Amino acid sequence: MKITEIHAHYVRIPCDMGAPVDDMGGISFPTMDHLLIEVRTDAGITGWGEGFGHSIIPATLAALESYIAPWFIGKDPTPIGALHRQAQQAFHLFGRNGPVVYAHSGIDIALWDIAAKRAGVPLHRLLGGSSRSHVRAYASLLRYSKPEIVARICRDCVTAGYRHIKLHEIDTAAVLAAREGAGAGIGIANDVNCPWTVAEAQAMERAYRPAALAWLEEPVFPPEDHTGLARVRQHGATRIAAGENAAGVHDFRDLFERGAIDIAQPSVTKIGGITEMRKIIALAEAHSVELLPHCAYFGPGNLASIHIVASLATDTMLERLYVTLAETPYGTSMDAKDGMVAVPQGPGLGVEPDMRLVEKYRQGRISKIS
Numbered sequence: 325m326k327i328t329e330i331h332a333h334y335v336r337i338p339c340d341m342g343a344p345v346d347d348m349g350g351i352s353f354p355t356m357d358h359l360l361i362e363v364r365t366d367a368g369i370t371g372w373g374e375g376f377g378h379s380i381i382p383a384t385l386a387a388l389e390s391y392i393a394p395w396f397i398g399k400d401p402t403p404i405g406a407l408h409r410q411a412q413q414a415f416h417l418f419g420r421n422g423p424v425v426y427a428h429s430g431i432d433i434a435l436w437d438i439a440a441k442r443a444g445v446p447l448h449r450l451l452g453g454s455s456r457s458h459v460r461a462y463a464s465l466l467r468y469s470k471p472e473i474v475a476r477i478c479r480d481c482v483t484a485g486y487r488h489i490k491l492h493e494i495d496t497a498a499v500l501a502a503r504e505g506a507g508a509g510i511g512i513a514n515d516v517n518c519p520w521t522v523a524e525a526q527a528m529e530r531a532y533r534p535a536a537l538a539w540l541e542e543p544v545f546p547p548e549d550h551t552g553l554a555r556v557r558q559h560g561a562t563r564i565a566a567g568e569n570a571a572g573v574h575d576f577r578d579l580f581e582r583g584a585i586d587i588a589q590p591s592v593t594k595i596g597g598i599t600e601m602r603k604i605i606a607l608a609e610a611h612s613v614e615l616l617p618h619c620a621y622f623g624p625g626n627l628a629s630i631h632i633v634a635s636l637a638t639d640t641m642l643e644r645l646y647v648t649l650a651e652t653p654y655g656t657s658m659d660a661k662d663g664m665v666a667v668p669q670g671p672g673l674g675v676e677p678d679m680r681l682v683e684k685y686r687q688g689r690i691s692k693i694s
């Protein structure tokens with residue numbers, strides 16, 4: 325089998341953020357943008373993947389078109405692990421994190437989709453199998469800042485059946501309002517996206533304690549200051565999560581060896597695809613670190629994340645961004661019901677995109693590399 329063509333579709337879908345745009349506090353997505361990557365083979369099997377993401381998609385697309393996709397054309401997609409290693413070596417001088425790796429991640433996901441389709445099994449069967457028909461999801465909120473809006477949206481999440489919520493708030497008042505809105509017994513985490521020095525992070529960790537957070541995510545800037553993050557964890561009383569900005573399995577090894585995190589959050593569309601994820605999953609298990617994939621998407625990256633979560637030995641949660649898309653090429657297949665998302669059981673990723681909707685929401689031309 326050979327890879328014959330790689331097509332990329334830059335899709336932009338309007339979405340309802342749950343609050344008016346003027347009430348958003350700095351993290352808002354009036355549209356949800358995806359880079360869908362379609363890998364075609366001479367065997368007639370097509371795989372789908374997704375490269376990160378949001379406003380950096382044009383750069384990921386440029387990396388894909390100029391170097392990453394042409395490198396894969398003509399290659400046999402079957403030996404995924406060896407191909408991944410060769411690709412990493414071929415691409416390493418262009419950056420070990422960022423758009424080059426995001427583009428490679430999307431192709432790697434598509435290769436796993438091809439492998440599972442060829443075997444006629446859902447992807448999770450190739451990852452160790454799963455006895456779960458559904459995975460638990462947590463509602464990952466945007467940043468609203470105003471305490472009354474945070475409290476209202478947390479109440480909405482609980483009404484919708486979620487038992488776990490993640491905020492993206494900075495102000496202590498907004499964090500404490502979430503606990504008021506959700507009530508006791510609901511897991512509330514807070515993701516602050518790398519704003520602070522170590523000393524500031526330590527002070528904020530203390531300030532948030534009345535909210536009894538399930539974890540505090542990425543409190544320290546820069547994300548590669550693993551030693552600083554370890555100090556926050558070792559002197560604090562809150563579990564620490566990070567990893568969506570890590571560069572591959574070796575960055576995770578350093579995070580683990582320094583005792584920097586309780587929860588590892590690799591992102592399948594950023595870290596190097598499913599192949600790199602599998603290495604990190606094994607390493608996290610060896611270091612007794614919990615693994616909760618980062619996953620704020622609605623395309624093949626989310627489907628891959630569902631299969632990954634379903635195949636883990638522990639009962640892990642899926643991140644589900646709390647927005648409502650106008651419509652999606654994947655229909656209702658990834659919707660959460662009572663806080664649970666169904667594990668696709670069809671071959672490969674298990675759901676094929678509706679090309680009519682891909683075309684409806686595509687930005688510009690299809691990018692075709694052959």
Ligand SMILES: [Mg+2]
Nearest residue numbers: 515541568618
């Ligand atoms: Mg995060």
